[in-house]
Amino acid sequence: MHGEPDFIELLSDPELLQLLLFACPDGVIATDRENRVMLYTGASEAIFGFAPTEVLRHDVSMLFASEQEFAGVYYRLDWEGRVVNLEVMAARKDSEPFLAALSAATLRDRYGAYSGTVAYVRDHSALRSIEDTLRAGNEQLNALVQELAHVARHDQLTGLLHRGSAIEAAEDAMLSAGLSARQPMGVVIFDLDHFKSVNDSYGHLVGDQVLAALAQVLLGAARAGDIIGRFGGEEFIAFLPGADLEAADLFAERVRAAIAAAHVTVGDAARIEVTVSAGAASIPSCGDSLHDAIRVADDRLFIAKRGGRDRVVGSDTARTGRSAA
Numbered sequence: 001m002h003g004e005p006d007f008i009e010l011l012s013d014p015e016l017l018q019l020l021l022f023a024c025p026d027g028v029i030a031t032d033r034e035n036r037v038m039l040y041t042g043a044s045e046a047i048f049g050f051a052p053t054e055v056l057r058h059d060v061s062m063l064f065a066s067e068q069e070f071a072g073v074y075y076r077l078d079w080e081g082r083v084v085n086l087e088v089m090a091a092r093k094d095s096e097p098f099l100a101a102l103s104a105a106t107l108r109d110r111y112g113a114y115s116g117t118v119a120y121v122r123d124h125s126a127l128r129s130i131e132d133t134l135r136a137g138n139e140q141l142n143a144l145v146q147e148l149a150h151v152a153r154h155d156q157l158t159g160l161l162h163r164g165s166a167i168e169a170a171e172d173a174m175l176s177a178g179l180s181a182r183q184p185m186g187v188v189i190f191d192l193d194h195f196k197s198v199n200d201s202y203g204h205l206v207g208d209q210v211l212a213a214l215a216q217v218l219l220g221a222a223r224a225g226d227i228i229g230r231f232g233g234e235e236f237i238a239f240l241p242g243a244d245l246e247a248a249d250l251f252a253e254r255v256r257a258a259i260a261a262a263h264v265t266v267g268d269a270a271r272i273e274v275t276v277s278a279g280a281a282s283i284p285s286c287g288d289s290l291h292d293a294i295r296v297a298d299d300r301l302f303i304a305k306r307g308g309r310d311r312v313v314g315s316d317t318a319r320t321g322r323s324a325a
Helices: 006-009 013-025 045-048 066-080 125-135 137-152 163-177 195-202 206-223 245-261 291-305
Strands: 029-032 035-042 081-091 097-107 112-124 187-190 227-232 235-241 264-266 270-272 276-285
Touching: 013 227, 029 045, 035 045, 035 195, 066 081, 066 097, 081 235, 081 245, 097 125, 125 264, 163 187, 163 227, 163 235, 163 291, 187 195, 187 206, 187 245, 187 291, 206 227, 206 235, 235 245, 235 291, 245 276, 276 291
Parallel strands: none
Antiparallel strands: 029 035, 029 112, 081 097, 097 112, 187 235, 187 276, 227 235, 264 270
């Protein structure tokens, strides 16, 4: 609308952009496609001890404690596109490596080609020192640390595992079953349909109630040993040890039907009815690894959304959920 401030225009003001970058309490680092540091500002110098002239146009790996740390971070960035509060061992000039919290994302041009990364870094060494002190304390303090660890792995709103923790738990389940056994693993990704309209019409607090209700339906449909997590936003993921594609598809349909039949009551009268779309996959029929199955399930979820929503897709062609058996 005319007359309203344009945020992009504000950021194009060199003086304002410089103020934003230098006022940031985190280290702000950006690289080019060769992973050379092109931006090194905010608290970067205070965190790493290196002056900008020692870092700019050098490989960003110099800021990691080892090549293994650097490679691990960039493997995750290549796979997921971003990391949030990932703890890594970072390098500090003329000092011992330290624990840092890294949030970063890959940058791509309009053709999808990799063009660099942007990252925010915080020094977590003081936080880790506090955690270590707690662990060394008495039994009550150790129990508190375990509770904090549980909170860190779980989504506060739904009580489900965070995305990374759910994937880690599924990988552990596959390892405990034995790789040679080739035990199938079902993977289903769910997405609430038109969730933005719920937030827009009723507010985010009601939207949170809807998300929590879906989480309870998922937990109610799950068997002992199934792993349910919040995949992000209004998306949820289920890992089903021992479930082949047909079983994963049937599980997804049960959840879809339960969500369609449920409702969330707002105040004394208003009832919100929502639907969910889902994509189902499994190992080994859809891939050799967990990440393969997640990718296939995510692709099939897109097919379900594009095909009209309120449906489950367990193959690469859409069909309505209501007709699924």
